[in-house]
Amino acid sequence: MKLTxxxxxxxFAEALSxxxxxxxxxxxxxxxxxxxxxxxxxxxxxAHPFAVRHSSLKRILIAVVALSVLTVLCFSVAGSxxxxxxxxxxxxxGYDNVIFDETDRTVIEHEYxxxxxxxGFTLEKEFRNPGVVSLHYAGVENRWIVFHQDVxxxxxxxxxxxxxxxxxxxxxxxxxxxxxxxxxxxxxxLFWAQDGYAFHxxxxxxxxxxxxxxxxxxxxx
Numbered sequence: 131m132k133l134t135x136x137x138x139x140x141x142f143a144e145a146l147s148x149x150x151x152x153x154x155x156x157x158x159x160x161x162x163x164x165x166x167x168x169x170x171x172x173x174x175x176x177a178h179p180f181a182v183r184h185s186s187l188k189r190i191l192i193a194v195v196a197l198s199v200l201t202v203l204c205f206s207v208a209g210s211x212x213x214x215x216x217x218x219x220x221x222x223x224g225y226d227n228v229i230f231d232e233t234d235r236t237v238i239e240h241e242y243x244x245x246x247x248x249x250g251f252t253l254e255k256e257f258r259n260p261g262v263v264s265l266h267y268a269g270v271e272n273r274w275i276v277f278h279q280d281v282x283x284x285x286x287x288x289x290x291x292x293x294x295x296x297x298x299x300x301x302x303x304x305x306x307x308x309x310x311x312x313x314x315x316x317x318x319x320l321f322w323a324q325d326g327y328a329f330h331x332x333x334x335x336x337x338x339x340x341x342x343x344x345x346x347x348x349x350x351x
Contacts, residue, residue, distance in 0.1 A: 214300055214307040216323025220288070226298050228309055229288035233326035235281045237261055242279050242329070246349035248336075251275060271335065275346070278330040285328065289321070303344060310340075318343050324350075 212219050220227040237260040247253075247267055254268040261284035267275040291298060296313035309321040311332075319332040320343055331346055 212300065217321065219300065219309060224294055226291045226293045227288040228291060228321050230282040230323055230328035232283045235326040236283065238263060238279060238281060242350050244277055244346060244349050245351045246345065269336065273335040276332045280328045282328050289330065303347060315339060320347055
């Protein structure tokens, strides 16, 4: 969320219009050097056409504080998030970040696989370590399917997903919360938590529809 020039000017004007309490009622603790310098500057007020009165200075300080609070609020809105079973989604301008809840898992004890890989796809690449399994299937005409299984603690920073070229929403699939990234028939992905693991299933260039992705999801065993 970004403030427009008009909103910024209105916030500044509102802060300046706040009644300034008597100086003795404002808690503050300035250094002796600062107080001495301010006294010197204020002593020149009558002779200097651009001198700032003490009350105006206090109003400016109030305005700075008010704008700081507005900035914090804006960032709070921009970084909002939704919590679901096993994961949360943080929403930002340009991307969403999927962060899975950490579990008692420290290594992969049971490796899940796709039991119904579509015809024409073959396992092209695979990567394994104690906390991550990544399988890449290749098809004809640059079609591909990627299946990831992770221990959540191995990916604490989350996974960033472009939300400008796709619709991202959380759905319930067979009773489980699943994050669905729909970028069209050639760009689909599902994210979900299961059995203490984090899963990511993605297909590109395949011409899939949601039912095709759901069938792949259900084939994970």
